[in-house]
Amino acid sequence: MQIETLHKKIGDWLSDSRKESDTVLSSRIRLARNLDRKPFCHWASSSQRKEIYNELVGALKSSDFCSKGMLFLRIDELPKVDRMLLVERYLISIEHSHGKVYSGLAFSEGEIISLMINEEDHLRMQVLYPYLRLHEAFGLSQELEMSVSKKVKFAANREFGFLTSCPTNVGTGLRASVMVHLPALVIDGQIGQILQAVNKLGLAVRGIFGEGTQSIGSIFQISNQVTLGKTEEEIIIDVEKMVKEVTGYEQKAREKIVKSRKIEIEDKIGRAYGVFTNAKVLSSKETIDLLSILKLGIDLGLLRSGKITDDKINAARIQTQPAHLQKFAGKELTYPERDAYRAKVLKDIFSRKRGK
Amino acid sequence: MQIETLHKKIGDWLSDSRKESDTVLSSRIRLARNLDRKPFCHWASSSQRKEIYNELVGALKSSDFCSKGMLFLRIDELPKVDRMLLVERYLISIEHSHGKVYSGLAFSEGEIISLMINEEDHLRMQVLYPYLRLHEAFGLSQELEMSVSKKVKFAANREFGFLTSCPTNVGTGLRASVMVHLPALVIDGQIGQILQAVNKLGLAVRGIFGEGTQSIGSIFQISNQVTLGKTEEEIIIDVEKMVKEVTGYEQKAREKIVKSRKIEIEDKIGRAYGVFTNAKVLSSKETIDLLSILKLGIDLGLLRSGKITDDKINAARIQTQPAHLQKFAGKELTYPERDAYRAKVLKDIFSRKRGK
Numbered sequence: 001m002q003i004e005t006l007h008k009k010i011g012d013w014l015s016d017s018r019k020e021s022d023t024v025l026s027s028r029i030r031l032a033r034n035l036d037r038k039p040f041c042h043w044a045s046s047s048q049r050k051e052i053y054n055e056l057v058g059a060l061k062s063s064d065f066c067s068k069g070m071l072f073l074r075i076d077e078l079p080k081v082d083r084m085l086l087v088e089r090y091l092i093s094i095e096h097s098h099g100k101v102y103s104g105l106a107f108s109e110g111e112i113i114s115l116m117i118n119e120e121d122h123l124r125m126q127v128l129y130p131y132l133r134l135h136e137a138f139g140l141s142q143e144l145e146m147s148v149s150k151k152v153k154f155a156a157n158r159e160f161g162f163l164t165s166c167p168t169n170v171g172t173g174l175r176a177s178v179m180v181h182l183p184a185l186v187i188d189g190q191i192g193q194i195l196q197a198v199n200k201l202g203l204a205v206r207g208i209f210g211e212g213t214q215s216i217g218s219i220f221q222i223s224n225q226v227t228l229g230k231t232e233e234e235i236i237i238d239v240e241k242m243v244k245e246v247t248g249y250e251q252k253a254r255e256k257i258v259k260s261r262k263i264e265i266e267d268k269i270g271r272a273y274g275v276f277t278n279a280k281v282l283s284s285k286e287t288i289d290l291l292s293i294l295k296l297g298i299d300l301g302l303l304r305s306g307k308i309t310d311d312k313i314n315a316a317r318i319q320t321q322p323a324h325l326q327k328f329a330g331k332e333l334t335y336p337e338r339d340a341y342r343a344k345v346l347k348d349i350f351s352r353k354r355g356k
Numbered sequence: 357m358q359i360e361t362l363h364k365k366i367g368d369w370l371s372d373s374r375k376e377s378d379t380v381l382s383s384r385i386r387l388a389r390n391l392d393r394k395p396f397c398h399w400a401s402s403s404q405r406k407e408i409y410n411e412l413v414g415a416l417k418s419s420d421f422c423s424k425g426m427l428f429l430r431i432d433e434l435p436k437v438d439r440m441l442l443v444e445r446y447l448i449s450i451e452h453s454h455g456k457v458y459s460g461l462a463f464s465e466g467e468i469i470s471l472m473i474n475e476e477d478h479l480r481m482q483v484l485y486p487y488l489r490l491h492e493a494f495g496l497s498q499e500l501e502m503s504v505s506k507k508v509k510f511a512a513n514r515e516f517g518f519l520t521s522c523p524t525n526v527g528t529g530l531r532a533s534v535m536v537h538l539p540a541l542v543i544d545g546q547i548g549q550i551l552q553a554v555n556k557l558g559l560a561v562r563g564i565f566g567e568g569t570q571s572i573g574s575i576f577q578i579s580n581q582v583t584l585g586k587t588e589e590e591i592i593i594d595v596e597k598m599v600k601e602v603t604g605y606e607q608k609a610r611e612k613i614v615k616s617r618k619i620e621i622e623d624k625i626g627r628a629y630g631v632f633t634n635a636k637v638l639s640s641k642e643t644i645d646l647l648s649i650l651k652l653g654i655d656l657g658l659l660r661s662g663k664i665t666d667d668k669i670n671a672a673r674i675q676t677q678p679a680h681l682q683k684f685a686g687k688e689l690t691y692p693e694r695d696a697y698r699a700k701v702l703k704d705i706f707s708r709k710r711g712k
Contacts, residue, residue, distance in 0.1 A: 263692075263696055266636045267635055270636050271635050273634050274627070274630030274631050277630060278626035278627055279623055280619050280622045
């Protein structure tokens with residue numbers, strides 16, 4: 001595995017091989033851990049960051065779990081386009097992409113597991129699965145954590161649990177988040193109300209790139225706010241329950257719009273396809289919004305053409321992001337060049353007969 | 357010739373058989389005449405309107421010019437959809453379509469000549485030609501008028517010339533108008549300034565259905581305001597001069613946008629085609645706007661596909677109007693039904709390989 005060819009494929013967590021759900025795209029478990037008796041990243045000097053980095057990379061490489069098939073990268077040694085590529089693949093956070101000295105990443109073939117070193121915490125372990133599989137993802141993250149904790153000692157406290165750089169993560173250090181696709185609630189105008197209710201019940205709703213990002217393409221992340229005072233299982237069950245409730249509303253909204261606004265929806269779908277196969281300029285935002293409509297078309301059975309598949313939509317969503325485009329083009333592209341190149345890539349994807 | 361099949365063809369004044377211009381669509385000459393010693397239409401009683409109608413129809417039918425190949429219709433005896441159809445074909449005015457008693461129409465095969473009886477004036481003679489051919493159109497209107505004036509006496513006055521119902525038409529009774537397509541001036545944002553200049557120079561600029569209508573699809577009508585104190589030739593030369601000036605600016609704007617905004621224009625063209633071949637709902641306004649973009653694409657040589665021709669654009673512009681759609685459907689259509697049917701007709705036109 002190498003970063004040079006990463007842009008050509010799609011992470012396994014976006015795989016369509018066994019379709020479980022139309023509304024839940026992926027599940028993510030993230031555990032925050034810090035080494036015992038080492039300053040948190042934001043307070044650490046360069047040499048302390050180096051120590052932390054070396055200790056963790058050593059531990060990971062020697063652990064049963066991470067010893068084989070993982071790619072280790074120094075983010076601060078990567079060119080900007082590669083750092084953006086990793087953000088676009090959900091392997092690192094935007095903050096981590098700024099590449100402070102001794103920022104590290106390790107991730108597995110297929111991109112199910114990724115580990116950030118020296119981000120906000122010393123170690124952030126992420127497991128990303130397709131569909132609503134928080135329990136499975138949590139199980140894997142536990143194995144991973146146990147494997148690493150055999151090699152290093154994590155900072156913890158009897159009263160609070162695991163200690164983290166930001167107080168919102170103290171305790172379990174767990175963030176369970178689920179990416180959902182809610183186009184019918186957006187079209188039907190109910191989304192604002194639903195999201196408000198989710199927030200009131202103590203869960204967070206965010207855009208596709210996490211904290212501080214806006215929702216586009218009717219894609220939302222639902223996750224826990226609280227990491228303290230609940231067990232990991234309770235947190236996961238809460239998130240899962242909320243996801244099932246929200247996607248239940250989405251299903252009802254889909255039935256409603258198909259009944260009362262079918263031609264309008266078919267029109268949106270047709271136009272989205274028409275734009276992808278004919279436009280010469282396409283922004284990132286418009287692309288994501290139109291992909292959302294096509295995905296809805298597949299889910300509602302309103303797309304009979306074999307030319308549009310979930311695989312193509314996933315590929316289009318990931319591979320038309322700025323860094324991916326530049327990797328495909330093999331050079332830096334200005335904003336207008338990207339929009340033109342994106343239109344070409346999309347035309348190519350959606351004009352092809354079948355498959356990926 | 358019969359009104360039942362009129363919607364299936366396109367008037368000769370929209371013919372593309374010998375292309376002269378990209379920017380001038382058609383030229384129209386209209387002469388307003390009233391019978392001597394008869395009250396103007398707005399003051400005439402029903403029985404007086406009947407007398408006027410009978411006298412004029414009799415004269416027209418016995419004149420050399422109109423005796424053969426003309427279709428005579430009583431507008432007030434037509435169903436509403438047929439009256440709207442005639443408006444959509446530029447054969448009668450919106451006012452005339454209201455169908456006051458003894459409202460008449462006669463028009464020639466190919467729709468070059470049309471005569472309205474008992475509209476604002478007793479007789480309004482219209483000659484419609486493709487491209488910038490005001491002189492030819494005026495010549496034909498003169499022949500027509502001479503032929504009719506052998507049979508009836510028109511109201512005239514030594515001081516003012518021909519008398520008309522509205523003072524703005526007194527004198528020559530002539531309106532010379534030219535339909536121009538100015539998409540580049542609209543895209544480039546210069547159009548407002550240009551139209552203001554035209555108005556200041558004493559000419560009128562209007563939408564495609566004449567007085568009081570808005571411009572859509574970047575189509576404008578340029579015509580004379582004054583009918584008094586100038587000869588017919590002077591009026592025509594003034595209008596012609598202005599049309600040449602305005603279309604000269606349009607040509608310059610086209611060169612400019614092709615140089616500086618080519619991909620944006622190609623994008624607009626591609627998307628317009630994408631919408632026509634994929635949308636399920638299309639409003640009349642959107643249709644005209646997108647047709648304007650495709651026409652620009654042809655004119656600029658940016659459309660290589662043989663699927664889009666001037667003939668198809670002309671057919672689409674005329675035949676997707678509400679009454680035309682209902683004639684094709686063979687029944688009344690609600691607004692949403694029209695928009696859906698329009699999308700089908702357009703998809704059909706633009707998916708076909710070639711020809712009309």
